[in-house]
Amino acid sequence: MTTARVAPAPIARPRERRIGTRLFFLVAAIYFILPLVAVLIFTFAGRWTANILPDSYTLDWWKQAIGNPELVGSFSTSIVLATGTAILDILFVVPAAYWARVRNRRLRPIIELGAAIPFCLPYIVIAFGILQLSGIVVPGLQGTFLLLMLGHTAIAFPFVYWAVDAAMSAAGVERLSEAAEACGATPFQIVRRVIVPNITPGLVTGSILAFATSFGEFAMAQVVGRGLRTVPIWSAEALRSYISAPGTFNQLAVITFITFALLFVLSAIIVYWNRNQTLRLLPGAAAVAETERG
């Protein structure tokens, strides 16, 4: 056996050698980055008539945006709404996910089914359903901040559930829980002292996803939260009036850019907390795998 074994070539040739691949990624990078750059430039643009860059620059739009009570109001509404949504989701999901793992296996398919609803149904459909149902059951709640927050909690819960459940699986909560139980801890103590500290990445990821979902959500804010002004609602109005009130258009650039920056920071936090993340397949794959195993 003296024939030298040739190391097999990798499935993909090293991409550096392929000019086509580089071009593909260059175009993709421009496509993804350009809108963000354009929004940023719009926040500083003075007169802008005939070139790829503005004729002059100004800080006026930032000053106007920060001094615009409607805009600032909608921003704080959205922050409170999104924070409340994230907190409610964690409070609802963590005990349920824990219980589904350690006490009651029958909970799992029910939660998975519930998670499939906002996953596949358009938000405007869910929002419309909530509008109709609340009109019959709790007319007093219609158009309130509370109902909108509950609606956001409902549509964001799958993201929180999947993140928390994956973290619970990785932490092996069943064994942790048994050990704690053997030491005489109550279920409440177990969750607070043992489970929560061990699923921090899931909690961080889940609550950020819930926050982001709520912060950018438009359909439900329009349909359920009639009259409430969140950032997307304010933005939609400003977008429609961009011919009649061009100044608002540049303020819209400011708030869009701030939203984007917020999103970017949140994404970075998620990436940081999940840097040791194991392979995660298409959403719902874990559940299907589980039912397959019986």
Place this chain on the structure above:
Amino acid sequence: MATTAPAEAGTVTAPARPRRASAQGWISRWLPALPLLVVIGGLLLAPALLLVVQSFVGTNGLTLDLWTRVLSSELNQQAILTSVVLGVACATIATIVGAPMAWLISRMFAKSRAGWLALLNVAANFGGIGLAFAYIAVLGTQGMITLGLQGLGIGFVPPRPSSFIGLLAAYSYTNIPLFVLLTIPAMGILRSEWWEAAQTASATRWQFWRMIGIPVLSPFIAGGWLLIFTWSIGIYGIAYGLAGGGGAAAISLITLQIGNILGTDVFGAGRAAVLAVLLMAMATASLIVYRWLLRRALRWL
């Protein structure tokens, strides 16, 4: 590459407790999950079921009246057709661009892979009204590219934001990254050993892809296509920002029709319910096919 599944299989689960008929036993099994179950039931399940019921109820009992009225309206037919065509176009573009992109990114070195994932993650989450604004900032009549090209003396007329092409370009901005992020993990399934084995059997690269690579990955890619299709027909925010209230010239979509009826027509709830149930039916059908695809896909794990 470990999935979450083996970890679960390895753990010792608490043995199922014997059923107790007492109320206390019931409480101890369900109580901690009750708030979430109430949210699921009251804010997701019940509203959806209510819409189904409302779409079949007329002034005198159960009827198909609303359905025939909605489906015979030319505007609604147009909206349904446009939504489906737009969904198919979006999903197909996302697949054609996204699948090779996911493959190439999955084979990158860790550092550039992380960079691309971060960029795609941001783009995938940058949707709704903000994206509609960004579109206008780039390709509107006063947009950056429009002005830039015109400044160079090129007579560039950008697609109107409310046109089919305009919506397609805007939707793709979030759809392509979503597709890539959804399918990247699946790319890890294609094991290097299989390529080595194929080479040992003196297969060409093309043969490897045709006989092994694509068949193994296709359920995941089809699943990604289906999800993008389902999400695209349900998008409301971007469409509203770009085409909402644009008058007769604006494109009509199912979601825009629903929003329009809700915003302007006090007695239109029944008709909006029909359109909503139509979307629900399409989404449910997609989800069933999607689960079936996943089951096939997971054979290779």
